[in-house]
Amino acid sequence: RLSKVLFFADDAQAELDSVEAELEMVELQISELLEKQTKLNSRKNKLLHILEGACSSAQPSGSCKPPKPSFSKQDLQHYEESDFSWSKEVQAKLCNVFQLSKFRPLQRAAINLSMSGKDLFLVMPTGRGKSLCYQLPALCSKGFTLVIAPLVSLMEDQLMYLKSINVPAVTVNASSTKEDSKQVLAGMTDKNSPFKLLYVTPEKIAKSKLLMSKLEKAYNMGLLACIAVDEVHCCSQWGHDFRPDYKLLGILKRQFPKVPLVGLTATATSNVLKDCQKILCVQEPITLTAPFNRPNLYYEIRFKHNEDCTHQIAELIRERYKNQSGIVYVFSQKDAEVVATDLQKRNILAQPYHASMEPSDKSLVHQRWSSKKIQVVVATVAFGMGIDKADVRFVIHHTISKSIENYYQESGRAGRDDGSADCIVFFGFADIFRISTMVVMENTGQQKLKNMVAYCQNVDRCRRAMMAIHFDEVWNDDECNQMCDVCRHGNDYITMDITKHARDVVAIVEMASSMDEKLTPLKVCDAWMGKGPAKYRKTIKVTSLSRVEVESIIIHLLLHGYFSEDFSFTPYTTHFYLKLGRKAALLKNGNHSITMKMRRGMSHKVSESAAEKSSAKVKGKRPADSDYRKSGVKKVKTLL
Numbered sequence: 001r002l003s004k005v006l007f008f009a010d011d012a013q014a015e016l017d018s019v020e021a022e023l024e025m026v027e028l029q030i031s032e033l034l035e036k037q038t039k040l041n042s043r044k045n046k047l048l049h050i051l052e053g054a055c056s057s058a059q060p061s062g063s064c065k066p067p068k069p070s071f072s073k074q075d076l077q078h079y080e081e082s083d084f085s086w087s088k089e090v091q092a093k094l095c096n097v098f099q100l101s102k103f104r105p106l107q108r109a110a111i112n113l114s115m116s117g118k119d120l121f122l123v124m125p126t127g128r129g130k131s132l133c134y135q136l137p138a139l140c141s142k143g144f145t146l147v148i149a150p151l152v153s154l155m156e157d158q159l160m161y162l163k164s165i166n167v168p169a170v171t172v173n174a175s176s177t178k179e180d181s182k183q184v185l186a187g188m189t190d191k192n193s194p195f196k197l198l199y200v201t202p203e204k205i206a207k208s209k210l211l212m213s214k215l216e217k218a219y220n221m222g223l224l225a226c227i228a229v230d231e232v233h234c235c236s237q238w239g240h241d242f243r244p245d246y247k248l249l250g251i252l253k254r255q256f257p258k259v260p261l262v263g264l265t266a267t268a269t270s271n272v273l274k275d276c277q278k279i280l281c282v283q284e285p286i287t288l289t290a291p292f293n294r295p296n297l298y299y300e301i302r303f304k305h306n307e308d309c310t311h312q313i314a315e316l317i318r319e320r321y322k323n324q325s326g327i328v329y330v331f332s333q334k335d336a337e338v339v340a341t342d343l344q345k346r347n348i349l350a351q352p353y354h355a356s357m358e359p360s361d362k363s364l365v366h367q368r369w370s371s372k373k374i375q376v377v378v379a380t381v382a383f384g385m386g387i388d389k390a391d392v393r394f395v396i397h398h399t400i401s402k403s404i405e406n407y408y409q410e411s412g413r414a415g416r417d418d419g420s421a422d423c424i425v426f427f428g429f430a431d432i433f434r435i436s437t438m439v440v441m442e443n444t445g446q447q448k449l450k451n452m453v454a455y456c457q458n459v460d461r462c463r464r465a466m467m468a469i470h471f472d473e474v475w476n477d478d479e480c481n482q483m484c485d486v487c488r489h490g491n492d493y494i495t496m497d498i499t500k501h502a503r504d505v506v507a508i509v510e511m512a513s514s515m516d517e518k519l520t521p522l523k524v525c526d527a528w529m530g531k532g533p534a535k536y537r538k539t540i541k542v543t544s545l546s547r548v549e550v551e552s553i554i555i556h557l558l559l560h561g562y563f564s565e566d567f568s569f570t571p572y573t574t575h576f577y578l579k580l581g582r583k584a585a586l587l588k589n590g591n592h593s594i595t596m597k598m599r600r601g602m603s604h605k606v607s608e609s610a611a612e613k614s615s616a617k618v619k620g621k622r623p624a625d626s627d628y629r630k631s632g633v634k635k636v637k638t639l640l
């Protein structure tokens with residue numbers, strides 16, 4: 001009898017185990033669905049919000065973000081007009097001082113709003129002319145405008161420009177001499193207003209009591225006309241280059257409530273702006289958003305084969321962009337040096353630019369490039385704000401950016417003259433993990449990087465649409481005009497069922513962890529392709545997929561939660577290992593399937609860039625091959 005009881009107990013135990021496992025699976029599925037529901041609901045709300053705004057907004061394209069509900073289409077129209085008491089003066093200064101013939105979209109409205117004393121957030125793509133929206137009003141007002149800017153170099157560029165058009169402007173910053181500072185501080189309360197713009201860094205506001213007390217005096221004398229906070233997204237942790245000192249700028253609106261504040265930025269989602277509003281203590285700002293789309297930029301992603309990347313870049317520069325200026329963005333200072341040297345060896349006039357260079361060397365490189373003495377700057381993100389060269393024909397990313405915001409900003413340095421320009425990203429597997437470990441301490445670093453990776457991995461949605469969704473804009477894919485690789489390749493992708501592959505590769509990571517070992521993504525690739533240590537080879541199912549396919553699948557599984565990152569820290573470096581993600585357990589369920597979109601054949605795609613398209617017509621060149629992803633397929637000469 002005893003053995004019979006034991007037998008039943010065994011049976012029950014086995015069933016209990018399986019029921020529990022099944023329950024666990026169900027819970028996982030529920031939580032997955034709930035998560036999906038939350039996401040969809042939040043997207044639905046956003047879209048409703050955008051639609052509401054689009055209906056009431058003045059932008060015929062409907063791509064304007066909803067301004068404050070109380071700020072209607074009629075209101076905007078009113079501020080677009082030119083019958084304000086200052087309009088004649090504004091128009092005259094636009095022509096005579098700034099030597100510009102007409103306003104660009106939203107500039108006039110922004111100027112009229114701030115001259116009417118309204119607080120304003122102005123979101124306008126990089127290079128569209130935000131500075132004019134506070135510089136011009138400053139010239140038409142009593143006293144001076146205080147400008148907060150994040151970098152001394154950026155201020156100096158602006159001061160140089162203002163000096164060249166005879167607009168009196170000054171700065172006080174850490175490198176000002178005592179004499180200069182004294183003169184500036186005295187000028188602030190001088191009724192004759194010896195200068196119209198005063199540039200300071202946020203640190204100066206936070207640290208200099210003297211400056212604050214002078215501002216107080218100027219305010220009481222009615223001489224503080226306006227406060228402009230440039231690169232206002234720096235206030236918010238959610239913005240892509242948060243600066244702690246920006247957090248303290250709330251003092252300005254608290255101390256000087258009657259002075260209108262204008263915050264300017266090229267990239268800020270509505271969440272970032274809400275945060276900025278809170279931090280700056282602005283009660284009811286009006287937000288003007290210019291369409292983010294840059295119709296003249298061609299966006300393209302290429303798969304990166306490390307050994308080949310610099311070679312391809314050199315070919316592009318020598319052939320497609322002959323005699324044209326451009327930027328190559330790289331990951332690190334070392335990369336900047338190495339890639340620049342590599343390009344030089346291939347007879348390209350290139351120089352590196354990064355944060356550790358002497359300031360004088362940096363400005364020399366900048367100058368040489370601006371005056372076309374060199375063709376290419378090979379730069380880290382340090383080459384950024386304040387770069388205002390009009391005829392940049394290409395921005396090539398040797399390594400992906402760490403977020404879509406960063407990418408938008410960096411690629412946006414191309415084609416400021418409205419001429420066509422190319423933005424090409426070399427999307428490399430290993431780079432993802434280099435960046436991931438670099439941003440490991442940033443709050444939202446991993447999520448932002450994943451968004452960027454998803455942007456690169458995407459093969460079926462217009463790249464402009466991806467950006468639009470990211471920046472909460474309404475977008476109609478037809479407006480791309482085939483100015484991105486996805487639109488140009490049309491429906492040239494397939495939907496692949498990768499469930500079986502996913503099971504195989506997840507099993508590798510599971511096996512390693514059962515042996516108490518951790519695998520980097522590169523090791524997982526190797527193992528899966530049969531190149532790992534012998535001890536693995538016995539148990540794993542080696543795949544016949546190509547390297548690029550293997551990499552794409554691993555990225556897909558990481559983006560979708562079947563894998564997740566497992567960081568390990570040593571005193572010198574951070575390592576990225578793959579571990580099973582929350583969803584890996586779903587693969588145990590026979591019915592679960594995973595699909596993934598891939599470009600058809602994953603090889604031999606022929607694409608044609610914007611610049612190429614026009615020059616091909618003129619010179620009868622054939623379009624360049626690009627995006628050949630299959631390992632082993634190397635194009636040596638892409639152009640005749």
Ligand SMILES: Nc1ncnc2c1ncn2[C@@H]1O[C@H](COP(=O)(O)OP(=O)(O)OP(=O)(O)O)[C@@H](O)[C@H]1O
Pocket residue numbers: 100101102103104107124125126127128129130131132265266385386387388
């Ligand atoms: N109405 C206009 N017509 C023609 N050019 C203009 C006009 N307004 C501004 N510009 C030019 O556009 C260029 C970029 O302007 P600005 O530096 O203000 O850009 P920005 O919007 O601040 O960009 P970023 O986000 O990079 O700081 C400048 O060379 C400026 O002279």
Ligand SMILES: [Mg+2]
Pocket residue numbers: 130131230
């Ligand atoms: Mg600017």
Ligand SMILES: [Zn+2]
Pocket residue numbers: 461462463464465480481482483484485486487488
């Ligand atoms: Zn497109």
